[in-house]
Amino acid sequence: MPPPAAVVAPVVKVEIWSDVVCPWCHIGKRRLGAALARFPHRDQVEVEWKAFELDPGARSAAAGDGVSATGYAERLARKYGTSVAGAQQMTDHMTQQAAAEGLDFRFDRAVRANTFDAHQVIHLAAERGVQDAVKERLLTAYFSEGEAVGDRETLVRLAADAGLYADEVRAALEDQRYAGAVRGDEAEAAALGISGVPFFVVDRKYGVNGAQSADALLQVLERAWSERSPLISVASDGAVCGPDGCTA
Incomplete structure (x- = not known):
């Protein structure tokens, strides 16, 4: 009698394009974490952070060269062609939304x-299995601690x-x-x-634009999971190689 077919649990792949100086990216990451905490199959979700530069031509300032809250609003107003008062309202709103997620902007x-080097570090972190931790560290460093994430030694x-x-x-x-x-990440985004x-791509089938609520992200995860089928292995006695060596 042949051995019973082996069932391999499906995996949901979530790819997120984001930048470490993007406020909504930090908020979106926290909301994704909240959604995953409520997702019963979270151990079968693979998350990968992808590079996106909001301002590829940005020049990095020196460590300790922060700005006042008003100065940040002025910089934002110049970039997006809005009034300083309007930009200040934007930053106030983002600060409030961040606080609701337990973040201190x-x-x-x-x-x-300039975040090009930061994205390179995040790629290295992916290869070493600590991508999420490094991504979180850089976001917190920029938005809460005033660290110069464009400075190499700081990185x-x-x-x-x-x-x-x-x-x-x-x-x-x-x-x-x-x-x-x-x-490559940036070309793929284009x-x-x-x-x-932030832009979330789930199983290369669903795209979620922006820092959606944890409820909305959870719904996408649940939908993606419901549409996946377990991989059924119909032959399990072939010669294979694994971490502990090869079968004879």
Whole structure:
């Protein structure tokens, strides 16, 4: 009698394009976490953070060179062609929304940053299994602590806080080892028509634009899960190789 067919649990893949200086990206990450905490199959969800630069031409300011809350609003107003009062309302609203998710936004501490290197660090973190922790560390550093996430030595220190080896991070940045991967993410975003972040892509089937509520994200996860079928292995006695070696 042949052995019973093995059933492999399906996995839901969630890819998120975002930037580490994007307020709604930090809020969206927190809301995704809340949705996953309520999702009964969360252990079968794979999350991957993808690179998106809100301002690829940004020049990084030096560490400690933060701005006042009014200065941040002025910078935002210039960028988006709105009034300073309107930009201040935007930042106040984002601060309130962040607080509702347990986040402490301090726009008065924000240090202008080019985020290309930060995205390279996040790619390295993915290879080392600590991507989510590094992403969270960089977001918190920028929005709450006034860290200069565009400064390489600051990135090295922050990445080490989240589980990477400082020397490896420094070497990867010096070599620009993940520059191609970052450009690849950005090209992929353009091909998918992504023009704003956060943007969640679930199983390459559903696109969720913006920092939606945890309820909305949970509904998408549930729908994606319901449409997946377990992979049924109909033959299980072939020769294979695994982490512990190969079968004879």
